[in-house]
Amino acid sequence: MAAPMELFCWAGGWGLPSVDPDCLAVLVSAAAAAGAAPARLGPARFSPARRSPLLQTYARFTGAPLKVHRIANPWRSPSGSLPALKTKDEGVISKMQQIITHLRKQKYNADYDLSAKQGADTLAFVSLLEEKLLPVLIHTFWVDAKNYVEHTRKWYAETIPFPLNFFLPNCMHKQHLERLQLMWGDGYMEDEEKLEKELYRDARECLTLLSQRLGSQKFFFGDSPASLDAFVFSRLAPLLKAKLPNGKLQQHLKSLQNLCNYCASILSLYFPWDGGDPLASAPRAAAADGGSDAEDDPHKRRNQVLSVLLGLGAMLGYAFLSGIVSIQRGTAGPAARRPVTIEEDEDEEEE
Template sequence: MWFCVFQKYNADYDLSAKEGADSLAFISLLEEKLKPALIYTFWVEPKNYVDVTRRWYAEHLPFPLNFFLPGRMQRRRLETLQLLRGDQSLEAGDELEKELYRDAAECMNLLSQRLGSQKFFFGDSPSSLDAYVFGHLAPVLKSKLPNGKLQQHLKSLDNLSNFCSNVLLLYFPRDGRGGAGPKASSAPAPDAGDFDHVPNKRRSAAVRAGGAGRHAGPLLTGIVSVQHVQRDALEAPPPLLDRQTLGNHDDDDEDGDG
């Protein structure tokens, strides 16, 4: 990592001390306010989990992992949500959903205000915060969710939803133009000239920051993948597998199917 920093492959290399502090503050806000709602949306809300999350893994994981890994992953996400909220008796319901979505909406509103009319959160070049926000919000924007309350609020914030679409088109053009999930073309495509001046090192840094963001927590792992195995990879939640889940799948013989 330090080699990348010394070679200026650092998405935050040009940020001022204040901007760096703001970036850390917003990342903490995402962890506290948005991440619990994302876990609930994809792993707890019954319709979303059964029709989208579990189905996606059942179709993309090899046999026999597709039979028991989704259920195991759901249990681990529930444990994460319990730890984040300090509540061991979580149950899907209107009160929990309202509280989580209220916090998430507040977080997205603050992000939208911070972004304003800029291309990225700190001007014309991407930072680790841009990668972090994209990693959290792109699956919400692009997944076809039966219960899409969080998605609806995100779509109401034009600059934030356009930001996600623009990052897809810029760094993952095949995914961004695939038309998966809600219409990707609903957001205006960025002009080629808008991003031509972004230095290659900063572009590489943003991609690396996105890769690092995948391992920042159980939810983020694999949210953005540069391997185009499936054209329709964004029609359902992108891979949320973590290495621990795959590495330990032989340890729990008592696990049944999801």
């Protein structure tokens, strides 16, 4: 058998196999391309008691040598970001669309049976999702103050290991703000309230259009999933499953029953044993596997120590650069013989 490709993606939460939309898209694309019917992907064969929830493989179903590592530390990814696909021939691929394209080149293509018209429809709907829905999803999770503080940052801070959880959520927040500004243009800051109102209206219309297009079908092109289903599910499922304190777009999605049933169906078909919280059961699963994680990674302890040291260094660097911590030198005279002191700004509050 060919050497397995390794997919690194964000860990699960909120009842989902991964909380990150791009990671979800790759996961569902891989499952759909592998032809993973529920009878062949049953929980008895991949239950956490028999196999670590951080490692899943679809190889025995279609020969697709793919292992999935769901982690909460992007520094453990070979690219330093998530998702990332580690391959034998092309190295590491770190963009969602590039990962899906690579899987297609390896003959794992969920769109193989689509007609030319269905292929054109796929491109049109994916473009609609990226233009009308994705920016509002970023705003909902990362910009809306109430949602970000009480839900998004809280989840990442509790899930990312110490000490990275002190600064990585804020770094991710900044990256999403910059990404949103690129999507919305320079006019974003001029009349933010008006622009948000228009964009949320467009997002609601996009959801309604998706609902009308899906109708009573199981998937968008009939009884078999395609790449469009992976894109739609990856955008809708986090919005549907997250417990958002401010869920104005979420309420509209919940009113579209066929889209809710659609997301529930994909979860039950392809991830029936996923509780959405693999990290909580990981230690017990590793013990049941007889230490298989240690065998897979003989330098695990060394990597953990290095990760902590790097995290501490990055945290201190961030603190100095942001002005949270400053170094003051004493004046000339007796006071100059005192050791250098570090003062913390007590007025600085965690955002």
